[in-house]
Amino acid sequence: MSERNNRIYLCLAHMSDEGLEQKYIKEAFDTNWVVPLGPNVNGFEKDLEDFVNSIVETQCIAPLQKRVVALCSGTAAVHLALIACGVGLGDEVIVQSFTFCASSHPITYLGATPVFVDSEKDSWNMDPDLMEEAIKDRIAKTGKKPKAIVPVALYGMPYDIERIMEIAAKYDISVIEDAAEGFGSRWRGQVLGTFGEYGVLSFNGNKMITTSGGGALVCPDEQAWQKIMWLATQAREAYPYYQHEAIGYNYRLSNICAGIGRGQMTVLDDHIRHHKYVQKFYEEAFADVPGITVHSNPDDRFDSNFWLCTILLDEKLKVKGQESAYSAAVQGAVGGAAGVVHAGGTLHTDCEPNANVEAMRVWLDQKGIEARPLWKPMHKQPVYKNASAYVNGVSESLFKVGMCLPSGPMVTDEDLAYIVASIKEAIL
Ligand SMILES: *Cc1c(COP(=O)(O)O)cnc(C)c1O
Numbered sequence: 001m002s003e004r005n006n007r008i009y010l011c012l013a014h015m016s017d018e019g020l021e022q023k024y025i026k027e028a029f030d031t032n033w034v035v036p037l038g039p040n041v042n043g044f045e046k047d048l049e050d051f052v053n054s055i056v057e058t059q060c061i062a063p064l065q066k067r068v069v070a071l072c073s074g075t076a077a078v079h080l081a082l083i084a085c086g087v088g089l090g091d092e093v094i095v096q097s098f099t100f101c102a103s104s105h106p107i108t109y110l111g112a113t114p115v116f117v118d119s120e121k122d123s124w125n126m127d128p129d130l131m132e133e134a135i136k137d138r139i140a141k142t143g144k145k146p147k148a149i150v151p152v153a154l155y156g157m158p159y160d161i162e163r164i165m166e167i168a169a170k171y172d173i174s175v176i177e178d179a180a181e182g183f184g185s186r187w188r189g190q191v192l193g194t195f196g197e198y199g200v201l202s203f204n205g206n207k208m209i210t211t212s213g214g215g216a217l218v219c220p221d222e223q224a225w226q227k228i229m230w231l232a233t234q235a236r237e238a239y240p241y242y243q244h245e246a247i248g249y250n251y252r253l254s255n256i257c258a259g260i261g262r263g264q265m266t267v268l269d270d271h272i273r274h275h276k277y278v279q280k281f282y283e284e285a286f287a288d289v290p291g292i293t294v295h296s297n298p299d300d301r302f303d304s305n306f307w308l309c310t311i312l313l314d315e316k317l318k319v320k321g322q323e324s325a326y327s328a329a330v331q332g333a334v335g336g337a338a339g340v341v342h343a344g345g346t347l348h349t350d351c352e353p354n355a356n357v358e359a360m361r362v363w364l365d366q367k368g369i370e371a372r373p374l375w376k377p378m379h380k381q382p383v384y385k386n387a388s389a390y391v392n393g394v395s396e397s398l399f400k401v402g403m404c405l406p407s408g409p410m411v412t413d414e415d416l417a418y419i420v421a422s423i424k425e426a427i428l
Pocket residue numbers: 072073074075076099100102103152178180181201202203204213214215
């Protein structure tokens with residue numbers, strides 16, 4: 001069907017032109033630092049600190065002095081942040097429902113329960129009013145405050161961090177920013193992940209930069225940094241022999257992966273620029289296409305990295321093949337994600353994207369273009385059917401009409417023109 005040789009993916013890894021990633025890895029081998037600590041880990045953490053502490057806006061307050069711990073995944077960063085905020089057995093944690101499962105799964109690792117809060121229309125992220133309602137209601141129902149609040153920068157878009165911090169301060173609850181998808185996104189010029197008590201970053205293979213797999217936790221101060229470092233290295237006590245007084249984790253980033261990260265930090269700004277360029281391309285290309293809306297920064301306080309560019313298809317938009325959408329089971333994961341070995345049991349679930357969205361996904365797939373539905377809200381996931389949820393319908397209705405389009409540094413102008421033309425071609 002397509003004359004093109006290469007598939008176009010949502011967000012493929014892209015290395016620096018100078019091959020710095022390989023240079024740092026080679027150094028690790030040459031100096032025999034093939035362990036989860038070493039010069040690359042320290043160098044990567046320093047680069048991350050310099051980046052997150054940088055503020056572009058002039059009116060800004062005191063310089064930031066956040067500390068960063070490099071970890072083996074973003075999920076590990078969420079887990080350790082929750083522990084540092086005192087989350088334990090029987091506690092509740094408020095978390096944005098419209099997210100990837102890594103925001104909420106670690107809550108359950110601790111024997112705590114997620115309380116899902118829906119999104120506001122403009123940012124697609126945590127609705128601050130609903131969040132306050134949830135806090136009040138949980139206090140009324142359980143007699144206990146939720147232990148932490150986890151807003152998520154979905155697809156890179158900032159959350160209204162000012163209002164979230166204001167409400168969190170009123171009830172004295174810690175905020176853990178999940179900026180895994182929003183590395184380099186800013187709110188009024190300040191990097192996401194530096195507002196809350198802790199900030200989660202991810203360097204998985206498909207994120208803004210990659211260490212193949214990896215993550216980091218932005219910590220408020222030296223003391224918190226030391227605690228996270230200790231928890232990430234099996235909570236070892238300083239004795240000549242192994243002495244353990246608490247349970248820890250093996251969560252530190254390897255010196256090899258950190259070498260990739262150091263190289264990647266040199267292309268981070270380029271990547272962000274490119275994602276924003278792709279976003280602008282879609283905004284302009286779809287401006288006059290009825291029935292398609294591009295999700296954009298709500299106003300100029302928001303500065304998304306546009307990790308993934310997303311569009312909404314009006315439910316009335318007719319797309320080729322939509323009568324037969326969902327008639328065949330999907331083989332493996334959409335996009336061919338590794339490790340998806342469970343076959344879906346049914347063709348439909350009780351909450352799924354509209355037929356025109358699925359038809360568009362299949363159409364683009366046949367054209368060699370990866371697209372995927374928006375993340376299915378956690379409060380609609382069977383695994384969380386017993387969790388409390390404070391909903392307003394926003395995330396569920398977005399899930400039914402939205403899709404993600406390719407946006408990564410490997411997407412060329414030619415690809416973009418082809419993607420836009422293919423989408424227009426699919427519309428009846
Ligand atoms: C990717 C992601 C994470 C976790 O990152 P990993 O490095 O894949 O463990 C956490 N939260 C969100 C919203 C993510 O998209």
